[in-house]
Amino acid sequence: MTLTLLYRDEHLVAIDKPSGLLVHRTQLAAGEDEAALQLLRDQLGRTVWPVHRLDRGTSGVLLFALSSEVASLLGAMFEQGQMDKRYLALVRGWPQADEGMIDHPLARDPELPSAGQTMLEAQTRWRVLQRLEWPVVTDSRFATTRVALLEAEPMQGRRHQIRRHLKHIAHPILGDATHGKGPLNRAVAAHLGLQRLWLHAARLSFTHPLSGAALNVAAAPTGWESALAA
Template identity: 55%
Template sequence: MVAVYKPAGWLVHRTGLDAGETRFVLQALRNQLGQHVYPVHRLDKGTCGVLVMALHADAARALAQSFLTHQVRKEYLAMVRGCAPLSVLVNHALRPDDAPPDAAVQDAQTRLTCVARLELPVSSDPRFERTRASLVHAEPLTGRRHQIRRHLKHIAHPIIGDATHGKGPLNRWWAERIGLQRLWLHAWRLSVPHPVSGERIDLHSGLSLKPDATRAPVNADLRDWNERVLSMPWNGTNTG
């Protein structure tokens, strides 16, 4: 198996839904390693962070089974609208995005924990004098497509920069303030059993909620999170 950091804006593999894209993790990794690699899970194009692939077919089957049977722990960090609840288990069934309206829904659960809140004395919405946001730790307990994004929308705290499930005017306001338009969702930690030995492997993206000013971020994504998001006056941030 191989673990990589997927940059925001890259696709995991080619898809007809984004025919104009030229950056693919799968192809870049094959070129770097000089061998075939096998995708076993995916991250949305706008999401950055930890991604795992297999190096042979048997490992791919074992890893896919680990994801299917919920032996993998996935943890994300998201910047969302408003004051998110301190802790909530969202149990809201989802219909696949591309399914017809009469298709059956699928069970979906996400555990959400608010790790920090922010209140700015400026208005991003004519209805309110101040602007609020939260940093949320999200742990999907099932693996539905866009699950975290859809569950946060369901509880009225959409991810900042989510063009599909968020609010356009608010996304544009934050993009102007932060200086960057993107989805603020980060694949933070991944704990997975090794496909051969079964030994648990804990992977971390390198993002800390309290960045060390003496250590430069290893890539542009982490620098953007540190300098554009985590540098704001958050209240209640825990060490991560």
């Protein structure tokens, strides 16, 4: 696999991560040999440092540093909220409003019961870009399924933040096996002929940590045309 480079200079590089590709190898997916970190290292012929992560199912802009020093600078910028992150998400249902803010603390580890865990501050802005109605039946009372395309802007970078927040407002992301609805996900996958998490990191805007230049790295979603026209 050859990764698509969205931006590169002597200090950092951004790629367009495909859905289904791990950021780095992990024991949680011990059978997977391919990961963005190793692929990019081999493609560039040099060591690279990941400075943030995307869930395996999420596609889009993924940033790496080309030195440990720049990795530290970029990591601090993510932690301090100096990165403007914009995502696209296809969700179940039509939100009543056209935009809103989800302000809901999240447990540190989404794979463990929330009780007893430290609750972390978390806010996500969202706005509706498009409302769709598909001929998908998951409830015998309705002949169609309503779907919305949202832009989501997480203020922090909590694990699964957008996925958990959209579930919290009863608009889970389509294809989300952990936080979504299984029957709906299967029906949507059959309708579109594609099974994936419908979440895409569309844009990352920030100030270059060394040059001070304003950077705006964007990746158009691939394979979403049929979904948005369905």
